[in-house]
Amino acid sequence: MINVGTGKDSSLDVQKAAIEATKRALSETGNKANLIIVFSSINFAKKELLEGIKSVAQEAKIVGCTTGGEIIDENVGEGNVAIMAIETDTIDVVVDYEEKIKGREKEAGVKLAKKIKDVSKKELKSLMILVDGFVNGQELIEGIQGVLGKYFPIVGALAGDNFQFKKTYQYFNDKVLTDSAIAVGFCGDFSFGAAMGHGWKPVSIPKGINKAEGFSIEKIEKGTGISLYKEYLGEEADQLTKEPLSTISLNYPLGFEVEGSKEVIIRTTVSATKEGSLTCAGPIIKEGKVRLMVSEIDEGIEAARNISKDALSQIKNKKPKLAIAFNCICRYKLFGPTKQKEILAIKEVIGKDVPLIGFYSHGEIGPLDSKNKDFSFSVLQNSSLCIYLLAE
Amino acid sequence: MNNADVKLKLKEKEKEIEKLQKQLQKERLDFDSAIKLLTRKDVKLVITQQELEKKILDLERAKEEQMILRIRELAKARDIENKTAQLEKLKESLLSALADLNKARKEEEKEKNKTLAIIQNFVDGIFVLDNDNRVLLVNPQAERFLDVNGNDLIGKDFLELSHLPTLNLILNAIGKEIKDIFRKEVKIKENLILEITIAPVMLKEERFGSLIILHDITREKLLEKMKSEFVSIAAHQLRTPLSGIKWGLRIILDGEEGELRKEQKEILERIYQTNERLINLINDLLNVARIEEGRYVYKMSYVDIVSLCMSQIESLKNEIDKRDIKLDVEIKTRIPKTMVDIEKMNLVFQNLLENAVKYNKRGGKILVKFEIEKDNVKVTISDTGIGIPEKQKDKVFTKFFRSENAIKMETEGSGLGLFIVKNIIEGHGGKIWFESKEGEGTTFYFTLPIYSQSDFLEM
Numbered sequence: 001m002i003n004v005g006t007g008k009d010s011s012l013d014v015q016k017a018a019i020e021a022t023k024r025a026l027s028e029t030g031n032k033a034n035l036i037i038v039f040s041s042i043n044f045a046k047k048e049l050l051e052g053i054k055s056v057a058q059e060a061k062i063v064g065c066t067t068g069g070e071i072i073d074e075n076v077g078e079g080n081v082a083i084m085a086i087e088t089d090t091i092d093v094v095v096d097y098e099e100k101i102k103g104r105e106k107e108a109g110v111k112l113a114k115k116i117k118d119v120s121k122k123e124l125k126s127l128m129i130l131v132d133g134f135v136n137g138q139e140l141i142e143g144i145q146g147v148l149g150k151y152f153p154i155v156g157a158l159a160g161d162n163f164q165f166k167k168t169y170q171y172f173n174d175k176v177l178t179d180s181a182i183a184v185g186f187c188g189d190f191s192f193g194a195a196m197g198h199g200w201k202p203v204s205i206p207k208g209i210n211k212a213e214g215f216s217i218e219k220i221e222k223g224t225g226i227s228l229y230k231e232y233l234g235e236e237a238d239q240l241t242k243e244p245l246s247t248i249s250l251n252y253p254l255g256f257e258v259e260g261s262k263e264v265i266i267r268t269t270v271s272a273t274k275e276g277s278l279t280c281a282g283p284i285i286k287e288g289k290v291r292l293m294v295s296e297i298d299e300g301i302e303a304a305r306n307i308s309k310d311a312l313s314q315i316k317n318k319k320p321k322l323a324i325a326f327n328c329i330c331r332y333k334l335f336g337p338t339k340q341k342e343i344l345a346i347k348e349v350i351g352k353d354v355p356l357i358g359f360y361s362h363g364e365i366g367p368l369d370s371k372n373k374d375f376s377f378s379v380l381q382n383s384s385l386c387i388y389l390l391a392e
Numbered sequence: 393m394n395n396a397d398v399k400l401k402l403k404e405k406e407k408e409i410e411k412l413q414k415q416l417q418k419e420r421l422d423f424d425s426a427i428k429l430l431t432r433k434d435v436k437l438v439i440t441q442q443e444l445e446k447k448i449l450d451l452e453r454a455k456e457e458q459m460i461l462r463i464r465e466l467a468k469a470r471d472i473e474n475k476t477a478q479l480e481k482l483k484e485s486l487l488s489a490l491a492d493l494n495k496a497r498k499e500e501e502k503e504k505n506k507t508l509a510i511i512q513n514f515v516d517g518i519f520v521l522d523n524d525n526r527v528l529l530v531n532p533q534a535e536r537f538l539d540v541n542g543n544d545l546i547g548k549d550f551l552e553l554s555h556l557p558t559l560n561l562i563l564n565a566i567g568k569e570i571k572d573i574f575r576k577e578v579k580i581k582e583n584l585i586l587e588i589t590i591a592p593v594m595l596k597e598e599r600f601g602s603l604i605i606l607h608d609i610t611r612e613k614l615l616e617k618m619k620s621e622f623v624s625i626a627a628h629q630l631r632t633p634l635s636g637i638k639w640g641l642r643i644i645l646d647g648e649e650g651e652l653r654k655e656q657k658e659i660l661e662r663i664y665q666t667n668e669r670l671i672n673l674i675n676d677l678l679n680v681a682r683i684e685e686g687r688y689v690y691k692m693s694y695v696d697i698v699s700l701c702m703s704q705i706e707s708l709k710n711e712i713d714k715r716d717i718k719l720d721v722e723i724k725t726r727i728p729k730t731m732v733d734i735e736k737m738n739l740v741f742q743n744l745l746e747n748a749v750k751y752n753k754r755g756g757k758i759l760v761k762f763e764i765e766k767d768n769v770k771v772t773i774s775d776t777g778i779g780i781p782e783k784q785k786d787k788v789f790t791k792f793f794r795s796e797n798a799i800k801m802e803t804e805g806s807g808l809g810l811f812i813v814k815n816i817i818e819g820h821g822g823k824i825w826f827e828s829k830e831g832e833g834t835t836f837y838f839t840l841p842i843y844s845q846s847d848f849l850e851m
Contacts, residue, residue: 203431205424232431236439251438294434336445 002190002321002392003029003087004355008072008080014044017081018052025085026057028355033057033085035093035184037324038064038171039071039359040081042161045169045176049081054174057085061095063182064171065130067359068160068329074347074356076332076340078162084322084357090392092122094185097172102179105136109143112183117147122187124148126194128324128388129156130182133168133362136214138283138380140181141365145377154378155194155388157326157361165244168362186390193314196366196386198266199295199303202255204232206289217254217278220290224276228254229269232292240272250334251295253383254280257288261375263368266293268330268382281330281382282363297338300331304342304385308349310370311387320389323350325358330383332360342385350389517586517606520593525550525570528601537586537606538562550604562588562606570602577609585613616684624681627674634671641667669804676808679739680791683815690733690819697737697769697840698727698762704741705760711749712758719758727762727769731843736816743809744836748775750802751834767842768822774835780828788826789814797830813838 007024011017018038026033036057040049045066053062072082086093096115101108117124127144131137137158144154159168170177186192207228211219220228229237229248239246249271255264265288267280312320325346332339347356366386369375511518517534521527527550530542538558545553550570553559558580565578565588573590580586587607592599641664643649645657652660682688705712705719712719748758756776763770778797780788787793792807799805817824817838828834 203427205420232428233435234432236432236435247439247442248435252435292431294431 001087001089002091002390003032004322005029005033005085006072006355006357007083007085008070008075010080014046014081015048015052015055017044018049018083019056021081021083022053022056022085025083029085029087032087033060034088034091035086035095036060036062036064037084037086037357038062038081039067039357040064041070041079042066042164042169043079044081047174047176050171050174050176053083060085061093062171062173063095063130063184065159065182065359066133066161066169067361068162069332069360071325071327071343071356071358071360074340074344076343082357082359084324084355086322090188091190091390092120092185092187094120094124094187095172095183097170097175097177097180097182099177099180101132101140101181102135105139106143106146108181109140109145110147111143112140112181113144113147116183116185120185120187122189124185124187125190126153126155126186126192126388128184128186129154129365130170130184131156131158131363131365132170132179132181133159133161135179135181136283137363137365141378141380144183150377151373152378153192153194153367154365155196155324155326155386156365157359157386158363158365158380160329160359160361163329191315191318191391193311193320193389193391194366194386195307195310195314195370196364196368196381196384197303197307197310198381198384199299199301200253200255200264200266200293200383201295201299202264202291203294204228204292206257206291208289209284209286212284212286215280215283217280217284217290218276225278226272226276228278228290228292229272237272240269240278241274244271245330245333246271250330253293253330254278255291255293256285257291258285258368258375259288261369261372263372263375264288264291264293265368265379266381266383268328282380297335300335301338301342301345305345305349307385307387308346311389312350314370315389315391318391320350320354320391322390323354323356323358324388325356326364326366326386326388327358327360328364328381328383328385329360329362331385334383346387350387516608519550519604519606520601521550521570521604522601523599525602534606537580537584537608562586562604566590570604575607577613583610584608585610620681620684623677627678627681631671631674631678634667634674637667638664638671673806676806676812679812680808683812688736688815688819690736692731693734694729694731695734695737696727696729697732697771698723700732700734700737701741701745701760701762701771704738704745707742708745708749715749715752716755717749717752717758718756719760722759722761724762725764727764728842730769730840732820732840733816736819740813740816740838743813744773747809747836748773748777748834750805751775751777751798753777756833764842765839768839769842770837770839772835772837774833776833779830779832779834780826781830785828789824 005025005028007021009017009021009024011020022036036053038049038053050062069076069078070080070082072080094116096112096119098108098112116127127148129140129144131140135158141154145152159170161168167178170180170182172180172182207220209217209220217225219225226237226240229240229252233248233252237248239248249269253266253268255266257264265285267282267284270279270281272278323346325343327342331342335342343356347354350356364381364384364386365378366381367376368379511529511531514531514533517537518529518531519527519534520529527545527548530540530545532542535542538556540556540558551563551568554563561578561580565576566573570590572592573588576588578586578588587609589605589607591603591605593601593603641660644652645660645664679688702721705721752758752775759772759774761772763772778801780795781797784795789810791811794805794807814824817840820840822838822840824836824838826834826836
């Protein structure tokens, strides 16, 4: 049995908003919950939020984080507390967290995975992680994969802070954390679907990466990082040096080839230095060649539909009990006024009455290519959408 | 095919492949150039789109702002309308208040006019002065009485108007300052006597000026004079025959014309007494008439007033003894001689002592006291008689007054005595007053200034 309810509130009184949203979510689960997932705007990152939730859902484990925008059912926006209450006796939910992970993401990933693995009595089937928005998420994933296996299904995202780019928070029971990673292990007898995609198409001739460090590309074949943009976009590429997350950043991310796969790993170029070095919103995959990507809003929406279909097919087209969407803040910006269309497209596929929660993140975590077993391992993406479905 | 052929063919194929690869590479580059062209166009498109979107957003925002502005303008307009309505209302209420005010002013004006009309037509002459004694108002009657033009006096200091002959007379009567005065007579000319009263004009508890009322008493005075003259003539005409009767009776009573029987003597004695009273009454009337005519001439002499008093006590000795009254005379210091009209002073002592005796209890007491107070002789005559009723005290010195209890006790008496006494004392520059309690007694005090002979001559 899995009962799920959702609720949201945008009252300025943090505790009141938390209570109201939780009450609404609990009203659909018989006022009981094992797990409360909470995504909120940065202004709710206070102890009162968790106290409010706790006051109406005493038994529930609470996990969550701050966002760059909340998704709850067909609603998209900022300034909300979004709550999903899950009441189940079929799924064993195991939660834990790691603090002070920046600079030791891989180690934190290992530790976190071990904690979850050790506690879960039933079979650990999938893992959801909610991570600080300014750490190396890819390394954390690799740490977890080191424990649970390369192909273990991991979904999740890096927290947001409503485009302030200063500090994100993670919620764990009664704690408001930062620089941490929360893990939720789903164990037991149930089915799930996890799919990730984006709708971006490569346009340029692939270029080898000559010099890269961390999140930056200094040099590619025959030029600096920015030369790639200049070659294809001309003068307009200079925007990258002028403002972070400019039109160029949002419309032309980079795609890193993964040997053997038709899929690429997407990195949003946040900005460029005067010297021509590019800074991305995730670690650079040095081994693969890099290409310029293009897309269109309609393509993006079509991608969301396909991702949802993919996830749904994994649960053999059963009706999902719940859906969680990890979307990118770039898509939030890029889609602008049409961003709700993307969410409606998801709901159209998974079922309009399926409870949906999600948020816009600094990085999405999910399988690179769920259709190809060899490349179904989880990675950190930018400008992507990950859908996670749970069913009986 | 032999090996060489195969090799040749292979070479040809390789060349072909190379050619194809070159062609492919060329096509790829061409394609890439095309892509570059397209991506550049795309970015331009994206940016243009972005700009357009931004413009649309701006336009929408502007439209919104414009709408907000419009709404604000409407609100403002409505506000202005409201304010206008409020102002209209205010104006209305102001106008109505003004109308009320005008009405009130008219009422006030009317009231003022009424008051003015009353003042203007008042039978008495009226001057209204402010606190600085400046003339605020003169009514026509006052103008007529004093033969002045009111307009010439308005705003002038009343006390500085002595250059006008009529006002000079009034100012002489008033003195050097405006003080409350009650009924002071001033003869303005032969046929005009005014009675001046000065009263404060109070508004709530504040004095804002003075009212000078000139009341014409010419006719009253004339009547009074005529009455006095009549009384005087009548009294003179009566006194001569009464004196004749007196001396006739005296001769008969003294037995000079033969012995009288006891009954005859008693009857004649009563007639003699009655005649005496008549003579006294006529004397009183004559005195009063003289006082009122202002010809109560004082024949001053340098005398010892104590001895004057003693001789009057002596002449009342029989009455005092008859009533068993104890009379004491107390003289604490030596009383100097002073200038008095002997005849008039005798009248004073006679009247006061007679009252003390007549209205005393049987076996009562009389105390006569002489003292010096400053430059005055103070005489006190107190009795243990019937006293004067409280409510009649203020009439004691008026003509023909007799208190109720006095009438009960003594049917006879002219009621002129104390009037005459007061006039005599004041005529000498003295003062007279009394203290009394009904049923316990009365004390009369009077003072006389002590004049030496030389003082008097110098005067």
